[in-house]
Amino acid sequence: MAYAAARAAIGDSEFDRDTAVTARPGEPGTYDADLSAGWTIIRAVNGGYLLAMVGRALRAALPHPDPISITAHYLTASEPGPAVIRTETVRAGRTMSTGQASLYQRAEDGREVERIRVVAAYGDLGALPDDVRTTAQPPAMPPYEACVSSSDAPEGVANPVVGSTAILDRLDLRLDPATAGWALGAPSGAGDMRGWLGLADGRDHDAMSLLLAVDALPPTAFDLGLAGWVPTLELTVHLRCKPAPGPVRVSLTTRNLAGGLLEEDAQVWDSASRLVAQSRQLARAPRP
């Protein structure tokens, strides 16, 4: 299958609708939102999706459009359903502004529970100077057509791990076969995960969907031979460039699993081979 048979536009796509926020009248900086069940892994709302939603609220609140550096602390598990995002403008400068936001949901007893707290510096990716001195190399991986999607997996093999996951229906994810061995019971042990990532409806990437992209692949723990939940404690994303159209290449690496924690580093490269995002998260390792 070629990429992007049907194309949705940035601003008018599944991802845009599902991350939309609505300013609450009379409460400046407060936004209502609805966490979609369409971006869940098993029952948990994907952390990158959540970050994109909070990223949209900060875009609405701050004078600059793009998160240049954004950090999220994941405090409690989010659930599909209504949420409110409260933002604060910390500092508004000429080329960069700083904001903070928290997303809350109501517990059964009606109390507001904070799900995620975010601090970010926003700027304008389109206004950055043109200098590029990148010595990092794009990940060595096969072309899109030679990578594997979850629908390529043998019946009953990959499906128990990722098949019941709603988010996969919304992504166009093709894993490098070298990092997909875990789905066949043969993880490489290296702690790598690589793939091509688009959105299923063909929407191109922008700053908001890159926040999703860094956390949308299966966890590197699978490639280490560890199965189970890998909850993110903290995730920091740096956006470095506006992404060119087409799917991006995402490369995840884990080099230090210790003390029950692991780091997951992501690089995201666009179709023009520009390094458009770098991220690192600290997560709890599954018990071996």
Added chain:
Amino acid sequence: MAYAAARAAIGDSEFDRDTAVTARPGEPGTYDADLSAGWTIIRAVNGGYLLAMVGRALRAALPHPDPISITAHYLTASEPGPAVIRTETVRAGRTMSTGQASLYQRAEDGREVERIRVVAAYGDLGALPDDVRTTAQPPAMPPYEACVSSSDAPEGVANPVVGSTAILDRLDLRLDPATAGWALGAPSGAGDMRGWLGLADGRDHDAMSLLLAVDALPPTAFDLGLAGWVPTLELTVHLRCKPAPGPVRVSLTTRNLAGGLLEEDAQVWDSASRLVAQSRQLARAPRP
């Protein structure tokens, strides 16, 4: 010169005295502090020193002692002199707690100005499980004795760049000669900086001094042939292990200078060759 001729103890050293915070009576979570002129680069207070001070306030405020993941946004330039740190306990869990803190100083007109905003997850490094699966390798660099300190630099060569910098008197910093060429006008161009780092009074490292360590070497920009100021926008540090006694090896790398910004990744390895800290900062690149 051998390392640590005179030894100061953790808790009773220059670094501990200069990062001390005092709880303000009657204002829970508020701490007074004094930014020392001893940890400045030219006139600017070092960002790692500032982070360590805020880290101490959060240690006092939270139920857990060690920053496991800590992120700072640098908002305005700090100056030596009095400061106040206001903390908030965001969430207190069994093994981990989350806190936030801001450090303020007074402007000439008496207004409080926020210098740095920090969000962090604290835990207990001593209570983490013993599993270690580190595939990262310690940096290849010469032994401590074969590395160069700023006092080894020829008169009038390195001194204009780093010699007037008070922080160097408080550090025992020995650069890998391969990354010290910039001091002689011959940067490698790779964007690397490596060195052994202790404290000048021989105090061993702990969680707090590791927050300093990730930001205490000369900037990688020097190795790229760029001179000038490299202000940090955001710095995130993950502490992964209690450091063993003795100086640590710090390795900094920059792989993507683009759009006027660069990332600086740090790895800190202790004398037992454990990866004790990982960090990344996003900074403004000096104009070429």
